[in-house]
Amino acid sequence: MIAVLKPNATQQQIDSITAWLRSQGLDVHISTGTQHTVLGVIGDTRNVDTELLESLEVVERVTRITEPFKSANRKFHPDDTVVDVGGVKIGGGNFQFIAGPCSVETPEQIMTVAQRVKAAGATMLRGGAFKPRTSPYDFQGLKAHGIELLCEAKKATGMAIVTEIMSIDRLPLFADVDVIQVGARNMQNFELLRELGKTQKPILLKRGLANTLKELLMSAEYIMASGNSNVILCERGIRTFETSTRNTLDLSAVPMLHEMTHLPVVVDPSHGTGHASLVPAMALAATAAGADGLIIEVHNDPPHALCDGAQSLTPDQFDKLAADVRRIREVL
């Protein structure tokens, strides 16, 4: 950690801050420049609150040299984490398709989609039971009944199921859910993350609309620091000024996260673009970028989907996409 002091720092102030840092068990190297004195702080600075340090009157700026995430950090864990979802592996060279409708709507719908995406090669079935909607007047999901329908589809097809949790008090309903999804809007719902860290369920953690990769990893760290290392990261588009797509899918996040962390990284091109017509191109691109899996919205009847229909593929379109993705995977 580097602390740049203000130009007018007095020797007494420098001594005082240096003594304080050393009292935290840290080592301090002092460089005196033409305008600024710079402190090099050495040791385990992970628990040092940079905002506190910056609040000292004598400090102009603080820069971390080592990242504040440790459990998620590839520097400390060079090998890829492979998350095991009931025998299905993701990460470390294992690639999976997670597919299904935006919302669970009816027994027929979820069963039909499950069978079709399984036939196309998907190993995990996604479907929203609790739906975060911007408007209180929009469809909010089938809730507990939606999870029941997912469980029936799981029983019938053997697929693992993935669905979103919006509040920790619903956790008991997720007993038979294989992967619990934390949505973009809850990426920094720290109480929720902490509680999920106390389970051993695989957690699919979606990047928030305005969150940096570092913040995504800090949120993973909340889960991991509570004891659960089964975290799958998901890039699903960030909010920018561009309006022709629903979000801006940041595919650079895939290779960048692979450098920063050992956790698996999947991509959701359906939410990431918001247009079904763009999903195939972006799914192939995500695959080529090195993603460990794809989350694709598939609906047997997109025009009547109760939400996000504009971005859902038909099962036929998914068949073709899955085949194309496999061909890209083969040449990588």
Add this chain to the structure above:
Amino acid sequence: MIAVLKPNATQQQIDSITAWLRSQGLDVHISTGTQHTVLGVIGDTRNVDTELLESLEVVERVTRITEPFKSANRKFHPDDTVVDVGGVKIGGGNFQFIAGPCSVETPEQIMTVAQRVKAAGATMLRGGAFKPRTSPYDFQGLKAHGIELLCEAKKATGMAIVTEIMSIDRLPLFADVDVIQVGARNMQNFELLRELGKTQKPILLKRGLANTLKELLMSAEYIMASGNSNVILCERGIRTFETSTRNTLDLSAVPMLHEMTHLPVVVDPSHGTGHASLVPAMALAATAAGADGLIIEVHNDPPHALCDGAQSLTPDQFDKLAADVRRIREVL
């Protein structure tokens, strides 16, 4: 609501969508342009899911004419809402200072700050007990004990107290809290909003880092649709590419929200800028822009604040600021 159909829409498709809309109790006017057919949908379209409509293959784009928020909408409620916080009024020409430390730390700290900010004219005391921190390794607040200390300060000074809730299961701890704050990271924690709507407590709803004003009002609508109209909106800075300030304080939000809604709007220049040196200028600017109140971080000993010290004012600085704000208010 306007639905622009694709250039190649057939008469049968146009008839089918028109019939469907009419079956929802809506009236439809059809305009046939040189390239596109445009449907004007008339009636109460608030419950029509635009995403569903856009997912129809024949639809190119849907534009709402009336906003989907109704309870919060000034068009339907032209008079300013005045929120009453234990006798202290905010909105409708009533301006209040909400001041206090970022985090409650010790009995002495919160009491000292409370007395100082009260003397300077603040009517509400803020202080974090549950703190949302990006890192699990940073100080997370005194939690229940923090609320106790706030309550003691309330008893001693008579000030109303404002503190943040992070999870609905802690609600019982907030019985004596006068205003419950929903932080930026929870602005779209819809389960939390819905539950807070079942209380009658004033809710201070902070704008999310990447949320539009329309989304802020939709979140207010969640609270109001559940039965609680005591919502105070708060602009606290949005996330942009600029790095010299912690966030970009969007003061245009103040007059724009006043056009869109009847709810009171306060501004938090401390989080909005992240630098104590910028707080006074931005507090005056927010006042001049028409804010109904200011939330200011004040700490008796900023360099040792356990969080966000860099943006806290000293009590002396707050004295001067409060006096300056009053002078601006007088000439408005």
Add this chain to the structure above:
Amino acid sequence: MIAVLKPNATQQQIDSITAWLRSQGLDVHISTGTQHTVLGVIGDTRNVDTELLESLEVVERVTRITEPFKSANRKFHPDDTVVDVGGVKIGGGNFQFIAGPCSVETPEQIMTVAQRVKAAGATMLRGGAFKPRTSPYDFQGLKAHGIELLCEAKKATGMAIVTEIMSIDRLPLFADVDVIQVGARNMQNFELLRELGKTQKPILLKRGLANTLKELLMSAEYIMASGNSNVILCERGIRTFETSTRNTLDLSAVPMLHEMTHLPVVVDPSHGTGHASLVPAMALAATAAGADGLIIEVHNDPPHALCDGAQSLTPDQFDKLAADVRRIREVL
């Protein structure tokens, strides 16, 4: 074009605006809703200034139904444009590598790199002679001499050369340049675009850091409206809040632009990410997304490159990348 009138519009105001629109040769359909009157404006609205219309007191909002770009619009020109660069074709299924150093530095450097990238399959050589640098104290390029060195490399290798223009008064120096690049910072330098439209040179138009795809196409329209249809669009990353990459490479732009326009679209993953280690993954991703070409920075000695070295590949790395890209292209 749809004009939504304010709720309180009088019949006289409605008549007056309708008459004015009809006097422009447009047809107007009037829909009267519960709250708003909506005008459907039909005809060639491309020359109607929406800002002027919105400035009328009675108008609440104006929405275009047809895009204001016509020459670049795929709706009017369904077939892909193939730009011919001295016999090398790009677009319409023709894919090209454009490679070379960020800046032309020395005769040896540019010649070495040219020979290496040609051997790897690149058909066009890029190299900056006039360099836009944020700081006036940074290296600004070899200018006219840089173009001479590029021309020598062209003579020696037969490759087409691509280099950036920063000011229209330097146009005479570009006589032997095959493709003139307009950089991101000049994407809305309309005077420059208009003048380049008077030449018949292929123009490589880079998307601005904060420009939408629609604005990119409007800038292409400036060139095309002046008479030059040889425009190649380039996605090179946009500015967002994310700091781990230099820019956020928006690969959705590739399939989205292919829907909106018939012009070829290339991707620059070097500037788009700012990190050499991310370039291969993002180049493959861009290819899989359907790009018509790639612009890659290659330097024979990256650590000593005079600018942007951090994002340059070595010739060996480029060899591997080009082979991998070709394998992706084969399976598409």
Add this chain to the structure above:
Amino acid sequence: MIAVLKPNATQQQIDSITAWLRSQGLDVHISTGTQHTVLGVIGDTRNVDTELLESLEVVERVTRITEPFKSANRKFHPDDTVVDVGGVKIGGGNFQFIAGPCSVETPEQIMTVAQRVKAAGATMLRGGAFKPRTSPYDFQGLKAHGIELLCEAKKATGMAIVTEIMSIDRLPLFADVDVIQVGARNMQNFELLRELGKTQKPILLKRGLANTLKELLMSAEYIMASGNSNVILCERGIRTFETSTRNTLDLSAVPMLHEMTHLPVVVDPSHGTGHASLVPAMALAATAAGADGLIIEVHNDPPHALCDGAQSLTPDQFDKLAADVRRIREVL
């Protein structure tokens, strides 16, 4: 300047980079941490290209301690710059209104507006002659004739005139213009900045839509490094995800720029918000934030303005605004 080396840096690499830095006349302090070696580079590092340094394989990250702008930097020039515009002073406590129509349209229009805004207290008349428009089909300004009309208004009223330059080859037309405006889209048109630096005309430099304050100051530095210190900075809104306003007016830029630089800072709330109804509130806010002046669009007949009418005030509205601003100025 701080250079953080990669964890695996060898002693030979450290020696080599240290020797290279010392050969540039710089002093280097070496700190060896638990994971990283950190080099503190001391001396005049303004001319050191950080990108070059970061491109070295052994370097992980480079952080500047001193800003790369020197002429514009308040650290080196603590006193406010006062720009003299034909006897009218701006900066250092001198506040000016710059008002006028978006575009110069007719002799009557510009004369009427000039007389009205002068009567209200404006000392400078603004009006666009060359207009940067996103669409080639929109009105592009009266060009040379527009400047003639401005000059006539100057002769009649004695006001200084401010108008935008879009291309350096038009400079001769600006001989009688008092302040040359560089628009947001040209903020990084470095060739233009450099040429304007060779004149002694006051330059009104508008912040680009996606440019940081540091980049704004680097662009000012281009002008100043060429010899012209008469630079007035202008905040005019940045591009964000928010859509209810045309841009997001970043008023924190005012106090922040006052800390960073000695140059005067004015604010343009008309472009900054895009809505006439928001202009008064934001003009007052900008004044309270400490702006050295305001640029306000005023049109005698806004509904017929040829561009940007939606954001123009009427002369009567400007009268009231100017009076309100003066009252705010009095209490500051």
